[in-house]
């Protein structure tokens with residue numbers, strides 16, 4: 001049995017040079033499997049808008065939706081640290097909104113920390129949430145909530161000016177009290193530079209191998225997807241195909257009268273068997 005992962009565990013891991021492994025989860029059973037596989041941090045990401053709720057992007061996701069899914073993940077009582085994403089417009093309008101919404105994620109959702117996107121201009125927001133005793137993860141680079149501002153999902157920090165700005169953003173987030181920063185969709189050289197320039201861990205997604213840890217969307221790495229996967233995703237399984245094969249076999253067997261067989265049926269005479277059947 002491993003110990004509960006806290007924000008301090010994550011900071012110690014960076015100090016020891018131990019890689020930090022993170023994955024998203026949005027429901028109870030997935031969180032249990034992910035946790036029992038040894039992941040250090042579970043993110044209830046706003047990517048749930050795309051992979052669970054069928055939206056085009058993360059922008060429509062609401063506080064209620066994140067809280068609903070975060071509650072399910074928290075019920076798995078994971079040893080991994082649970083991070084809840086702050087959805088679009090839950091922290092952008094005012095510091096007060098941000099603190100109240102971060103508080104709801106912890107109080108109602110059972111999150112142990114929150115993540116929000118953006119650089120230096122979010123310093124007051126981050127400071128206020130940290131003052132409310134809620135650990136904060138920052139998120140820089142290709143931040144999906146800025147999709148329309150970027151004009152699409154484009155790798156960020158490719159020129160020296162925008163790279164320098166991201167290095168300054170990372171320093172500002174560390175000073176504001178973030179205990180980790182997600183770096184998404186930036187060149188690996190820049191991710192290395194940022195990782196070496198801050199003392200808190202960086203968690204990469206599409207940011208190369210030199211970050212303190214990595215994160216992926218669990219559906220992507222398991223091969224459950226309906227659109228082409230980005231270059232940075234490694235598919236560790238093809239569960240989408242496995243599900244399709246299993247469901248097709250079920251359809252075939254029911255149509256052909258081959259399921260259920262007698263081994264899946266109750267027998268009025270076979271009381272002992274009924275009792276062990278569980279239902």
Ligand code: KIV
Nearest residue numbers: 024045046047182205
């Ligand atoms: O919402 C999400 O899943 C994320 C990760 C991809 C970092 O923010």
